[in-house]
Amino acid sequence: MRIQPAQAARRAGWALGQAAYLLGFWGESTACNLARGARRVWNGAAARGRAFSARFLHPVWEGLVGVGRDLAAPFVRFAHGMRSIHAYVQEEKQARGTPRALAGGLLYFHRGVRLYGYLAVRAGRYIMPLLALGLFVFTVRHTLNRSFSLAVEVNGELVGYVQSEDVLEAAKNTLQQNIVSLDRSSQWQITADYTLAVDPEELLDQETLARTLLEMSHSEIQPGAAVYVDGELVLVSDDASGLRxxxxxxKTTAADAAGEGSEAEFIRDVELQEGIYFTSDISDETAVQEAxxxxxxxxxxTVRRAVEIREIPYETVTTRSEDYRWGSVQTVQAGQAGSAQVTVDYITENGVTTEEIVESVTLTEPVTEQIVIGSRMPAGSLVEVPGYGTLLWPVPNYKYVSRWMSAGHTGADICANAGQDILAAADGRVITAGWHYSYGNYIIIDHGNGLRTLYAHCSKLYVSYGQYVSQGDVIGAVGNTGNSFGNHCHxxxxxxxxxxxxxxYFPNM
Incomplete structure (x- = not known):
């Protein structure tokens, strides 16, 4: 069957109306149930509150009220009684006079005390514990605000106040550690007594207490200083500052004596050791001054430092040249000294002064002297000796030969200036070098195979017996020794x- 649109709309409206009704009914029902539940919870809590109040709070409240009533009763009764006494006294004063009124008032007050004194006792049972508690709190607070310490006494004399015994022990240990005992058997001991002190003026710390104990023990120990020289004890003084x-x-006196700019120091290892010493080890003043x-x-x-300008010596370089006759000296460059700024320390020990160069700065360089010595031999100076090799004329820088070997003369007299070189004629060994009454200073050289040479009347000998020489070595100097009448070499x-x-062999000489 086909449903018409209008019919469908009516059905939908009816369905929505039913849904809205059910929703409203459910909401109302739920709200009612919640309200009834809340009322039951409230009623239950109120009932329990009333039960708790009746069981616990009410007795407490009644107790507090009773306490208040008991505390207030004496004062209430006292105030009421005083009003009554006042009224009574006023009536009696008008009726019977002031003295009788006062006597009656006192009697009235006495009867009131006898009748109602128990009220004060009852109130006192509450007040006395409170007073005791207040007194306890006051005592504790007052005691905690006080400071307590130990009074230290040594030999009946008050040393001071300390926080604890540990302070004294630490001070004693400090002194013990600084005591220098020259006699290992010496010991320092101190015994102290303690008493409790309240609110001391000042507490001593470890350092202050140690100084105080040291001052009190002056007869046994005292601060001082010892002087050791190379590890050996020399003296002990009680004046460390004065000794230093x-x-x-x-050193200052020695430096002043050495001159301006001087410094002084000890040669030996001098050590000043400060510490605490036994009084018996302290040197007397006389011993200290003597030391x-x-x-x-x-x-x-002493060390005196100076800055000086010093000369730098020049060097001399000598060379030989055949451009010049043997022995002649030619200066091809003159030497010239340089200069330097020298910082020097003059060191004086035990009266002996030495110097030590600290710094040297060259100002001008020195000029080297160059000398050329002639080495050119005269013509015919070197000849051949058959079977023996070459032979050298012994005096290159000679003047002339005054005479040759003859029947009355054993050799050639070669004249030359004193000091001119005498050369070895050939290689060989010196077999004589010494003095002869006729030859004077003379030399004999053995050249081997029967070849020998003799050189006499020397002013100086440069060789000695047994020495090996080479041809051309300078062996002596021309002179006039022995049986001679002029400078020459025989x-x-x-x-x-x-x-x-x-x-x-030398016919042209």
């Missing part, structure tokens, strides 16, 4: 062990 100043004064006046005990070194030649004339 005295040692410094020794300090002995400067040798410490050894003093030269003898032995070939094959036989003396021969040097002229045979």
């Amino acid at each position: 100043q005295a040692l410094e004064a020794l 300090l006046s002995n400067t040798d005990l410490f050894g003093l070194r 030269f003898e030649l032995y070939v094959g062990g036989v003396r021969v004339s040097a002229r045979n």
Whole structure:
């Protein structure tokens, strides 16, 4: 069957109306149930509150009210009684006079005390615990605000106040650790007594207490200083500051004596050791002064620093050249000294002064001197000796030969200025170097295979017996020693062990 639109709309409206009705009915029902539940909860809580109040709060309240009534009763009764007494006294005063009125008032007051005194006792049962509690609180607070300490006494004398015994023990340990005992058997002990003190004026700390104990023990121990020299004890003084100043004064005096800019120091290891010493170990003043006046005990070194301009010596370089005759000296460059700024320390120990260069700054460089010594031999100076090698003329820088070997003369007299070089004629060994009554200072060289040479009348000998020389070595200097009448070298030649004339080999000399 086909449903018409209008019919469908009516059905839908009816359905919505039913839904709205059911929703409203459910909401109303739920609200009612909630209200009834809340009322039951409230009624139950109120009932329990009334029960709790009746069981607990009400007795407490009644107790408080009773306490208040008991506390107030004496005062209420006292006030009522005083009003009654006042009225009574006023009536009696008008009727019977003031004295009788006062006597009656006192009698009236006495009867009131007898009748109602129990009320004060009842109130006192509450008041007395409160007063006791207040007194206890007051006592505790007052006691806690007080400070307590220990009064320290040594030998019946008050030393001071400390917080605890640990302060005294720490002070004693501090002193013990600083005591220097020269006699290992010496010991320092101190015994203290303690008493309790309230609100002391001042508490001593460890350091202050240690100083106080030291002052009180002056007869046994006292602060001082010892002087050790190279680890050995010299003296002990009770004036550490004065001793230090005295040692410094020794150095100051020595420095002043050495001159301006000088400093002084001890040569030996001088050590000042401060500490606490037994009074019996302290040196007397005389011993201290004697030790300090002995400067040798410490050894003093003074150092004076100066800045000076010093000369730098020049060097001399010598060379040989055949451009010049043998022995001649030619200065090809003159030497010139330089200059330097030198910082030098003059060190004086035990009266001996040495110097030590600290710094040297060159201002001008020195100029080296260059000297050329002639090495050119005269013509014919080197000749061949058959079977023996070459032979060298012994005096290159000679003047002339005054005479040769002859029947009455054993050699050639080679004249030259005193000090001119005498050369070894050939390689060989010196077999004689010494003095002869006729030859004077003379030398004999053995060249081997019977070849020997002799050089006499030398002013100086530069070789010694047994020495090996080479051809051309300078062995002596021309002179006039022995049986001689002028500076010359007497030269003898032995070939094959036989003396021969040097002229045979040097005919052009």
